[in-house]
Structure formats: C-alpha cells, structure tokens
Amino acid sequence: DGGITQSPKYLFRKEGQNVTLSCEQNLNHDAMYWYRQDPGQGLRLIYYSQIVNDFQKGDIAEGYSVSREKKESFPLTVTSAQKNPTAFYLCASLLPVAGANVLTFGAGSRLTVL
C-alpha cells in the first residue's frame, strides 16, 4: 500500500530539546515537503527537497533543519532555536510531472512543547 508514513503521531518535548520527525514514502516521488499547520493560519512551507542531497528553505525555515540522504526519507528536526514549535507537522511528496502537480500528504505529527 503506497503512501507517506510519518512518525511519531504525537510527540511531547521539553523546552530546549531538539526533536526529529520522520517522513518516509514508498511512492518513488522525487520531491518532498514539510509544512506546518497552525489553527487559522493554514499550512506554511518549512523546507522542501526536489532531489536527493538537495533541499531548499521554505517560508518559515528558521529553527528547523532537514536532510535528504535517501529518496524515500526526508526527516525534519525541530531545534531548540524554534521559538514556537508546538504545531501539527505535515510531510508531503510530489512526482513533478508537467500537469500532474498534486501533493500527497502523510497523516501528520503533532508536536507539543511542555
């Protein structure tokens, strides 16, 4: 069953701690994305990667870091520098074929900073 798997589903963290959210896809998609979802603000792009070993900052990259060592994996680290990390994080992937730019989303990871 092809799709995007995000883990953990729920995560609690103390202030000052880094935490890494996992995103794995078996769709053979080239591009992957991390969005942050906050009530009343929609989804905002954190980072994206179009190919392995390459990634670009999105609109709200400060306090986050990513890596793309494998095509199927795009983990997101929320660092202690992120001022307001409590949010719902969504990972997505895309096969960038002309006329077929549709993102596929994972189920999300909800991070709460205590």
Next chain:
Amino acid sequence: AQSVSQHNHHVILSEAASLELGCNYSYGGTVNLFWYVQYPGQHLQLLLKYFSGDPLVKGIKGFEAEFIKSKFSFNLRKPSVQWSDTAEYFCAVKLRGSSNTGKLIFGQGTTLQVKP
C-alpha cells in the same frame, strides 16, 4: 508576496443546505489551483484541481469549483451538503513559472460543520 485568502473561517450549515467557500489569491501570473480537504482524523486529501481549460471543475463527493480569472477567485461549491462533509477545507495555489518546484501556497482554511 503572493497570498491566498479564504473568507470564511468557520461555517455552520444544516444538512441539504448549499455551500460556497470563497478563495482569492494575489498573483498576476498563471496559476494552478487546488482545494484540499481534511476530514477529522484523516490525511489531507485532494478535493479538486484546476490546471487549464474549462474553468468549472468537478471534484469528488459532488464538489465543484469555478476559476474566475478576472476576480482571482476559485470558490468551492456544493449544492447540498451532508453531515459527512464536516471537515476543514484548504484552498491552495501553485505559481506556474520556470521552476517546477511544486510549492503550494495555502489559505488559512475553513472549518465546515454540518448539523444533521
């Protein structure tokens, strides 16, 4: 900066009522337009999309949307809602340019509550 605006943040309807959710974007160039839906406890999924051609597009579950280029709008409609349409709805825009990055700009979202 480009932005997407959804006019209604929270809509409450009774079953069988008609639905229209507004979406406007600020970008003068060519765009691809999307509506995504997030049912309670489920993945964000595509409801419908517009790339080119007929500006009236039909999606899943009886939803449709109309692209009006002169108004920079892509409003979502459904003639008769059901309780199962209770969800959060997001309008999104992809700017078409030389680089096909796939980045979407999302609106703030509209929470639809349908009363049985």
